[in-house]
């Protein structure tokens with residue numbers, strides 16, 4: 001194992017980084033038996049660390065032996081859990097995926113009891129009494145740990161705490177069940193070859209056939225192209241109605257229970273509503289701020305959405321030669337797609353020919369290397385989980401190791417179906433004392449672009465390129481971070497900020513200079529022609545008013561669900577009927593479209609009822625405010641400007657979650673942040 005001193009001039013941080021060898025990737029070959037053995041060991045390890053911390057006499061407590069010891073108690077454990085979790089999502093072996101799922105379930109269940117240890121909380125309180133003077137990072141770590149303990153209910157009397165724990169366990173069970181019900185939904189429509197008019201051959205070839213008819217299901221890769229391209233409006237309606245009922249009554253019943261449990265939990269913890277509880281650790285901090293954010297924008301966005309709908313209504317009238325035709329909910333994707341072709345006049349399939357994956361990847365590497373003064377090196381013959389998977393090392397200009405990442409790009413049976421970046425190793429300083437070596441981060445991008453075949457390279461749509469660029473932004477955010485503590489790495493930034501750096505980098509794929517770097521025709525190698533690049537760029541605002549209005553309407557629905565108690569509703573929580581009524585009311589108030597009469601739509605909203613984004617769906621638009629504001633500097637100073645890229649690396653990427661997010665943004669901007677750029681981008 002090699003290691004050396006890594007001196008970063010910008011930050012004056014001495015970072016000596018360990019280098020990984022092939023041995024460090026042998027976990028990719030874990031068998032079911034290996035996985036089964038791991039979790040009990042991890043649980044034992046965690047218990048031992050906690051015991052050690054509890055035993056320290058209060059007068060001998062220090063930041064290192066109490067706060068740092070707590071924060072780093074997961075370092076080793078999480079590295080095993082991340083790997084098992086990744087294998088659950090990518091292993092080509094079904095047996096391994098199953099044992100990984102079992103191991104994760106067991107681990108999560110056991111950890112609830114270990115983490116809810118009042119004596120640990122008392123240790124933190126005892127340390128706090130010493131009022132030790134701390135630097136910024138250490139003070140933030142202490143603040144974050146204290147807040148998370150308060151939120152776990154440690155200040156409550158024992159009986160209340162027990163009640164809370166029971167409710168939390170029950171809530172987690174219901175949320176998982178809710179997501180499972182939507183994922184498992186096998187609803188579908190059957191169509192004839194004629195009813196597939198408008199769809200590409202490659203799409204049709206991918207569909208299953210039953211009794212001579214084609215089957216179109218509700219999963220995105222089948223649903224979205226059908227809604228965008230199928231000429232047959234009756235079949236579009238049939239599919240949209242099925243989609244509006246995904247999850248069904250059983251999920252609406254679960255949703256009611258979930259909402260009730262969430263408000264009970266907030267109640268026990270002393271918060272006014274569940275929204276107050278959820279938003280407290282985020283950048284927004286207060287629900288009132290979120291409401292004023294949404295409510296100040298929605299009326300303006302509604303006007304933009306009306307204009308967007310009027311445009312496609314005109315198109316529908318021309319198309320059907322019917323002056324009275326109205327846009328229906330099942331027409332939106334179809335005519336929006338038609339309008340795009342008509343207004344910007346480029347053929348999406350021709351565009352794809354300029355973007356074979358190999359070329360795009362080289363281009364993405366070139367752009368990021370320039371921007372952040374780094375290099376990428378492909379590592380061959382390392383053990384990995386599949387032959388299509390690639391491992392890279394990130395180095396600085398002096399060839400010092402910074403971090404590692406894996407690309408797993410093509411679909412496989414049983415693999416995670418979307419695009420995301422998974423953690424494998426959270427980089428951090430190995431020990432508390434100054435000048436100890438750092439462990440480099442390792443992450444993996446998991447995506448699903450078409451696999452190359454003979455004479456047919458993997459050609460990427462512009463949307464797929466944007467997604468690739470976005471996810472690569474997450475890799476950069478995590479891998480270039482220099483936080484000393486794993487608890488302050490980039491992925492630990494507040495949930496309503498964590499998307500901002502990647503959202504900002506999406507702007508690069510809407511720039512001609514960058515499109516030239518990313519392109520190379522799969523036959524001739526030619527760069528994308530100017531006119532095509534310009535047409536593509538001008539299509540950026542296409543339908544953006546409607547899309548933004550829809551996102552924010554969903555965010556409002558989510559927020560309203562989680563403050564219901566304060567609205568003194570007689571029959572709180574909402575039952576199945578009231579949930580769909582609130583959905584209809586919110587959507588039809590802010591979007592100029594009547595929704596499906598078959599609407600059970602809250603039943604499919606896993607983002608909020610499945611956990612994660614509850615009272616947090618607003619975060620996607622909220623973080624865009626900061627993404628747009630930060631991008632202004634690149635817009636002015638140049639999209640490949642090394643100085644600007646260097647500042648961005650120094651103030652945002654390298655700092656991770658070691659400072660308040662707003663402070664990071666403002667130190668990069670050199671001024672207060674504002675929403676002007678965001679509004680301008682929306683056309684307001």
Ligand SMILES: [Zn+2]
Pocket residue numbers: 470471474499502
């Ligand atoms: Zn993202």
